[in-house]
Amino acid sequence: MGPSPLKNNDETRKEILSAIRDFVPSLNPNNPIFASFHNGQVQNPLGGGSYAFQDDIVGPVLSALVDDEVLEGKRSAAQPRLPTRPIVIHAGLQPNNSPHAGTLVVFCYAFSFARWMCGRMQKMAKDAGFGGKLPAVSVEITFVDTAPVDGKGVTVDGVQYQRAYRLAGPSDFTDDYHAVLRFLSRWSGIPYTAAFQSDFFSGPSIPKILEYILSRHITLGRQLSPKHGVLALRAACPVSGCGLAEKHGLLNTYKGSTITFKCPNHGPHSICVSEPAEAARIEANAPARNLIRSMSHLLDAKAHNVRVTGGDYAGTYQEMFLYRPLAAWSAATRLAVGKTPHILYAPVIVDWSGAKLSKSLYVREGAYDLMKVLGTDGLCSFARLRDHFDDDGSEGLRRIWLEVESWLKNPKKLFRSYSVEYLQRVIFETEKKD
Template structure:
């Protein structure tokens, strides 16, 4: 053991041992000896940590027991109850003209789908576990509130509530990305099955546990399911017609609309990431037009937007995908779609306080 490491450890041991000699402890709120000892112990721990891990020292500190909980976002809007305003929002969706009286005993009639997304290339950790736990807890609270209202006999049976986990399988595999003539290409996780399957057993276990705990069933979907939506051809066609405006807004650094599709040649599956080489053809009459993509090995290939099976092969980066998904959900009158934002921003306030008012 180095002399410096030995010294700081001995100093910390001596400091901690000296604390055992104090038969009485002063008031913790005072600024007397205990405060001095508190700071000395902290300093001693920090010095020991720096000696033990000199290359990547840890930041050792003591928690003061206080939690910074600013009243903003969802906390500001919902306070202690987020179920009631969500139910009212769903009722408003079914009665946009407010011709029918909405009261505290009214229930929506359409099935309710709670959406959450998963990037399947990492293992479960505390941030994502909190996010998905919130998803199932919210679905449970929504179902239980509707059951309680229905039990009064003043409303019909409540609609079913389910959770839909969408795998973001179009995320790039880092080891499969490269540049060619300054243009970035990649392979997506959906085209590298061994990469997708690495942690899926762990995630399946998490979702099964949360489903049993909450009593809420769940289903999984892929990005191709989103692009198979009946409204997607028209929505994509609209976006590309507005690409001069949307491109710089959604991808400011490059200004392009990051819609993409994998090369269809067997064994290739390369994608031009940012849509910088895309070529767009305007539709004629009932034809919605087309998008031509470029592969560095196999040349150009085209997706006809009038063919739903071809549109299902499209992919998009997160901003474009989020916009398309939101537009598709707003047009869907068969179910109520409620999106939980990503685990790092777990909540529903963004959708409830922004998207729904915009659609009103």
């Protein structure tokens, strides 16, 4: 039997594929579906971070933590190149949806990195003949419970006010997050703690950091909020049953260490940030929170802090909102001289167009309906992933965990994005092989 003519006739194949592409939208003309094709091959070309860290990401981070201790004068150059302080890997979440694939990848990265870090330190200690105690490694997941509850805010005279989860009560999705964290902690052997915004703003260095920020609120407002030009610091109205907070800080007034906020129902109320109990009530938008958190981590003399966040926060976002104001702070205060935050960026999960898979809050109604048709809506939330496998959620999450683990084994894979179509093959199509 001779070779199939289709294998040798590019024009015939092109015509067939073109016909399929033209036919598929007609299946549902009111909400058309479009066909695309790929060869199933995965490329991991080197460049930038993937070139620099193609063989190792854990070692350079450990070395940077040791260098921090040297900068602080806390160790001699003769000591083994191992950190001496506990290491905390941080990640965060807004509890306004069941965690989708992007969030799950961030969590898996945090726990996997912590596991690899423990293993690397053990090997380094053994190779160096070091018999001392190695620092503990843990994961801390912060619930950004100051995120707004959908449908609970109001707009008055064009000014937006919100009510946050910290006053409205636990999110409906809290159990999903804890289920995920318990699985990852068990598989990695790494303990975790859950923290909230009040825990973060109760830190010992926070009052002094806030005093610095208030003293430069005009400059920092322009830097951290290009749209509004003012610091987006908030505090919920203290009147029982109210809890409204002005979202963007447009009406805030500043005097010394005191911020005065305005409630549309009950008028002005104030917080003195030099008082720790009052500082714990502060809320901040993402850029301001990012800066305050980084300052507090750099001042932490008891632990090393490493953050894992989505790759969509890398690049210009950090250069403008974090590193420029951090450099000005260090120059003005002589604090954390020579130190910068330790941040790892998880690969972004993207759709066919290259846009990141997002919470429904940021996309139009029904944007991901097709994923249900294709059987991939489990990527939109842990709850749907659990339903897909008809279990406690462990099977789908385990497949994501193993995929992220493979990235740590081959770190060049950490410096790229991954498509929904790619994860479809990793998570769902492997069912056919199991």
